[in-house]
Amino acid sequence: MCQNNSMRKIILFFKYVLLFKLALLSRVLLFFKRQPRKIEKVLIIQLAKLGDMVCTTPLFRAVKQNYPRASLTVIGNALNEELLSGNTDVDQYVVFEGFSNTLKQIRQGHFDVGIVVTPGFLQLGLLCLTPIQKIITPRVVDRKSPYESLFYKMLSSFVTKVPHHFFGYAPREYLRLLEPIGIESLDTAKHLAFSEGAKQKVDKFLSQHNSSAKPLVVMSPSAGNKIKQWPAERFAELAEKLKSTHGAHIVVIGTQRDEVEVKTMFSSLQNNTDITNTLSQFSIDELKALVARTDLFISADTGPIYIAEAFGVPTVDIIGPVDERVQPPRGETHMVVYDKDRKNAELFIMDARTFDPVEARRQVEVISVGEVYNASEFLLKK
Numbered sequence: 001m002c003q004n005n006s007m008r009k010i011i012l013f014f015k016y017v018l019l020f021k022l023a024l025l026s027r028v029l030l031f032f033k034r035q036p037r038k039i040e041k042v043l044i045i046q047l048a049k050l051g052d053m054v055c056t057t058p059l060f061r062a063v064k065q066n067y068p069r070a071s072l073t074v075i076g077n078a079l080n081e082e083l084l085s086g087n088t089d090v091d092q093y094v095v096f097e098g099f100s101n102t103l104k105q106i107r108q109g110h111f112d113v114g115i116v117v118t119p120g121f122l123q124l125g126l127l128c129l130t131p132i133q134k135i136i137t138p139r140v141v142d143r144k145s146p147y148e149s150l151f152y153k154m155l156s157s158f159v160t161k162v163p164h165h166f167f168g169y170a171p172r173e174y175l176r177l178l179e180p181i182g183i184e185s186l187d188t189a190k191h192l193a194f195s196e197g198a199k200q201k202v203d204k205f206l207s208q209h210n211s212s213a214k215p216l217v218v219m220s221p222s223a224g225n226k227i228k229q230w231p232a233e234r235f236a237e238l239a240e241k242l243k244s245t246h247g248a249h250i251v252v253i254g255t256q257r258d259e260v261e262v263k264t265m266f267s268s269l270q271n272n273t274d275i276t277n278t279l280s281q282f283s284i285d286e287l288k289a290l291v292a293r294t295d296l297f298i299s300a301d302t303g304p305i306y307i308a309e310a311f312g313v314p315t316v317d318i319i320g321p322v323d324e325r326v327q328p329p330r331g332e333t334h335m336v337v338y339d340k341d342r343k344n345a346e347l348f349i350m351d352a353r354t355f356d357p358v359e360a361r362r363q364v365e366v367i368s369v370g371e372v373y374n375a376s377e378f379l380l381k382k
Contacts, residue, residue, distance in 0.1 A: 039067050039181055043111040043132070045075045045123045047096055049224055050303030052349070053080040054190050054310055055171045055327060056117055060089035062178055062185040073109060075102065082284040083307075086193030099126065106130050115177050119147040119164075119350070124155055136177050138164035145350040170327045170349045190310035198289040202282075206293060209276050214249040215380055217242055218291060218308075220299035221265045222258035225352065227360050228300045230318045230367060232261045236268035237369045238298070238376070239275050246380055248296075250275035253287065253304065296379055298372065300364075301328055309334065314379040318372060320364035321346035321355065333382070335375035339366045 042063055046056045053076060063072050073092040074084065081093045096102050099122070106114075107130050114127040116137040127135045137156050140148055143166040160180045164173045171188035178185065210216055221235040235252075242248040252275060254262045262279045269275070282290060288307055291297060297308035298316045308315050309329040317328045319338045323345035328336045338345075342363055346355040 039070055039112050041071050041073070041109060041111045041113075042067070042181075043073045043075065043106065043109060043114045043127075044117060045115065045126070046080075046117040047076060047120065047123060048118055049077075050079060050083055051224075051301075051306040051327070052118070052170075053083055054192065054303070054306035056174055057084075057087065057089070057191045057310070058171050058185070058188050059115075059117070059174055059178060060087065061189075061191050062175060062183050062187065064089045065185075066178075066183045073111070075106075079284065083192070083288075085285060086195060087191060088193070089191060102126060103129055106132075113181055117174055117177065119145060119152055121149050121152040121155065124152055124159070128155055128159070134181065135159035136162060136180050138162055138173070138177065140164050140166055140350050142166040143351070146353045147350060164350065166348065166350050167323065167325055169325065169330070190306065192288055192307060192310040194285050194288040194292065198283070198285040201286055202289040202293060205278075205290070209251075210249045214247050215295040216251065216293065217248045217296045217298065217376075217380075218251045218253060218294045220253050220258075220297075220302060220304050222254050222261040223300040223302035225302070225347070227357060228302065228320050228322065228347070228364060229261065230300050230320065230364055230372075232264035233268040234369050234372075235298075236265045236270075238372055239265075240270060240273045241369070241373050242376060242380075243273055243275065245377070248380070251290070251294075252277050252279070253282065253290070254279045256280050296376060298376060305329065314382075316372060316375045316379065318364075318367055320367065321360035323348050333379060335379060337367055337371050337375050339363050 044059060046053055060072060071091045072089060073094060074090050075094045075096055078095045081095055084090050084093055094105055103126055106126060111132050113134045114132040116123045119138055119140060124137050137159055139161040141163045162176050175185050219235055219239060221232045223229045239250045243250060252262055252265065259279060266277060291308050291313060292311040294313050296314050297305060299305045301317050301319045301322045305315050305317055314333040315329050317336045319328050319336050324336050324338055326349050346360040346363060
């Protein structure tokens, strides 16, 4: 088994070396060409998860506001295709389905500008193997990022680099990537939409389960990165408290991968508390429609909480080991709960790899039900 792993690593290394040489040759050949006179076709690559894609939507709006006639294409994973469905700022979405197939589609697109949102040799290598003359990629400053490999740094020398401040607010840092094409924006508002069919399904669901006189509170007891999860038993206690003090209608969301956390939450309920379990019932499109109708959204720092932010829904973000400055929702209707006595956060947008797992879990588990309840009650009263 160890020999097989070692062999795979060696093969992967030589593949990267070959990709680097080809991409470097392509960039050298184009390096002295003029920049595009017109910006008619823009490509943005964001291969990160759901929450990161929501935080990238301000770029799409800024591109369309400044170049309304330009066509905007986004490359990302399959899940985010449904997330961005209905977003009028995006003209085309390309699902990343392997290097060769995606490279072919990029070449056929004849783009004037290509933008890499988060550092990655794969993404940058893709663009450098195409005739795109203007390629923009981030350069992390203030602290090292494990996402900037040696090959990435070398290849980025032949494209336009824009500083991304490690401790800066991520949506604002992403917007800096547009400055080389003449766009300067401070508007970090997120933008999503949902279909009429999704709205109708959610309307029917709420009419069957909810009284309009009750505040609708949606909870997500799981998280994409499991180390950020607040204990499911505490979500149960919080739900019971909000139910008894505010008469809240509690709806629990989750996909099949969240089944363990959702079941644990429900098995921890006392006094036969009536809350609604929607595990695996809603698509992403329908989830957007549900969240948009919500009075309060509570979860760890995970993708759906950014959907809530995009629709102006008040949120309580149990950020645990996440740095409070970098990405969590901001504003008067958004509360973050974390250990204010901690020395340093453990997880960052530009580094979610090098952390102490014991300390990261401690920073989650130290957060009490009372702290989250107080933040929730403040927003419900407001």
